Amino acid sequence: MARGGKKTGSGAGKWSSEQLAELLRVGAVFSVWTADYDANDLYPLRIDALTDDGGMTLSFPDGSRPSRIHCTQSAIADGQGPVFLSQMSAIAGPAHSTDWRLETASHSPPFLLSRAALGKLKAGQSVTLDVYTGQFSVTKQGEAVATVRIGDEPISVPVLHAQDDRDSDWSPVDLWVLDHPQWPLLLKLDFGGECELSLFEITPAQ
Numbered sequence: 001m002a003r004g005g006k007k008t009g010s011g012a013g014k015w016s017s018e019q020l021a022e023l024l025r026v027g028a029v030f031s032v033w034t035a036d037y038d039a040n041d042l043y044p045l046r047i048d049a050l051t052d053d054g055g056m057t058l059s060f061p062d063g064s065r066p067s068r069i070h071c072t073q074s075a076i077a078d079g080q081g082p083v084f085l086s087q088m089s090a091i092a093g094p095a096h097s098t099d100w101r102l103e104t105a106s107h108s109p110p111f112l113l114s115r116a117a118l119g120k121l122k123a124g125q126s127v128t129l130d131v132y133t134g135q136f137s138v139t140k141q142g143e144a145v146a147t148v149r150i151g152d153e154p155i156s157v158p159v160l161h162a163q164d165d166r167d168s169d170w171s172p173v174d175l176w177v178l179d180h181p182q183w184p185l186l187l188k189l190d191f192g193g194e195c196e197l198s199l200f201e202i203t204p205a206q
């Protein structure tokens with residue numbers, strides 16, 4: 001198991017990056033575990049729309065009504081970091097969700113790294129990310145294996161592993177991302193000692 005990574009027990013099935021990315025469809029639910037210094041929760045994020053202009057709309061339950069996140073095409077292509085979720089609020093840099101809704105052109109969905117960020121990591125470049133209330137930079141360290149549940153079955157997939165390349169208030173930082181050009185799924189991000197974004201489970205679209 002990679003340092004800080006998820007278990008990849010012998011009972012896990014093996015998928016390619018293409019197989020996992022194929023699950024990103026309208027109606028699929030991507031359940032993301034988040035933790036910060038105040039709370040930790042599992043958020044089932046349903047993909048409500050993949051818009052014609054390349055954006056994505058998500059919803060997650062919040063009491064008697066759903067909260068919604070819309071990430072534009074530019075957020076998914078060039079975002080500065082993933083949207084963070086804390087205490088039923090969505091956070092994109094200085095922006096927080098209001099009236100149960102967040103619109104962002106700067107941050108990708110909680111389970112995606114931007115395509116530009118993946119490209120830089122693959123090229124060996126440093127990538128600066130704004131996540132939660134912090135900023136840190138990471139570079140690729142190598143390849144690893146991470147695990148996500150598809151329904152009740154653990155599935156292991158090959159991923160890129162990146163770590164912070166300079167000391168900051170958020171060190172140590174570890175990131176595992178699917179090497180897929182269209183949908184670089186963020187399998188796990190650990191930062192700040194106690195903060196985490198982790199793709200726990202995917203429920204495929206019916």
